[in-house]
Amino acid sequence: MNDQDNAFDIDLASGIAAFECKQFSRAVGLLAPLAEQGQVEAQYRMAIMAQNGLGMLPNPLMAYSYMKSAAKAGLGLAQHGLAFMYMEGECTDKNPAKAVEWFKRAADQGLVGSLTTLAMMYEQGHGVAQDLDEARRLYRLAGFDER
Template identity: 80%
Template sequence: MTEEISDLDMALSSGITAFEYKQFSRAAGLLSPLAEQGIPDAQYRVAIMAQNGLGMLPNPLLAYTAMKRAAEAGLALAQHGLAFMYMEGECTDKNPEKAVHWFKKAAEQGLVGSLTTLAMMYEQGHGVEKDLDEANRLYRLAGFDER
C-alpha cells in the first residue's frame, strides 16, 4: 500500500509540475488517469486544460465534469472555477444562483477572489437579492475598505 501511495503521489507531483511549467501535453498524460481515479487536484487541472484546449482538444463536457467533481470534493480552487463556469455560462448553462452557491463554498475556505466576486454579485443583485450591507461585509472580509 505504501508503495502504491508513493507512486500515486509521484505521478500527481510530476503532473502538477508539468502543468505549472506549461508542459500541458505531458501534464494531461500524467493527470488524466489520476483525475479518473477521483483525485481532486488532478481533476481541477484536467478541467482547466480541457476548458482551454491546453495539451488536448477543448472538451467542455470533460472540463465541466472534472471541475464539478473536484469542487464537490471540497477543492476551493475548483469551487471558484465551477462558480465562474456558472456565472459566465462556460462549459455549462449560465446559472447565477449556482454561481453564488459555489463562490460561497470557496469563500468559506478563504479565497479572496471568491469573496470579491460574491461581493460584486450582492452589490449588483446578480444571482442574489441586491444587498449592499452584505456586499460591504464581503469586501471588508476580502481586505478592501468600505465602498
C-alpha cells in the same frame, strides 16, 4: 505507504509540475489517469486544461465534469472555478444562483477572489437579491477598505 501509493504520489507531483511549467501534453498524460481515479488536484488541473484546450482539444463536458467533482470534494479553487463556469455560462448553462452558491463555498475557505466576486454579485443583485450591506461586509472580508 506501499509502492502503488508512492507511484501515485510521484505521478501527481510530476503532473502538477508539468502543469505549472506549461508542459500541458505531459501534464495531461500524467494527470488524466489520476483524475479518473478521483484525485481532486488532478481533476482540477484536467478541468482547466480541458476548458482551455491546453495539451488537448477543448472539451467543455470533461472540464465541467472534473471541475464539479473536485468542487464537490471540497477543493476551494475548483469551487471558485465551477462558480465562474456557472456565472459566465462556460462549459455549462449560465446559472447565476448556482454561481452564488459555489462562490459562497469557496469564500468560506477564504478565497479572496470568491469573496470579491460574491460582493459584486450582491452589489449588482446578480443571482441573488441586491444587498449592499452584505456586499460591503464581503468586500471588507476580502480586505477592501470602505470607500
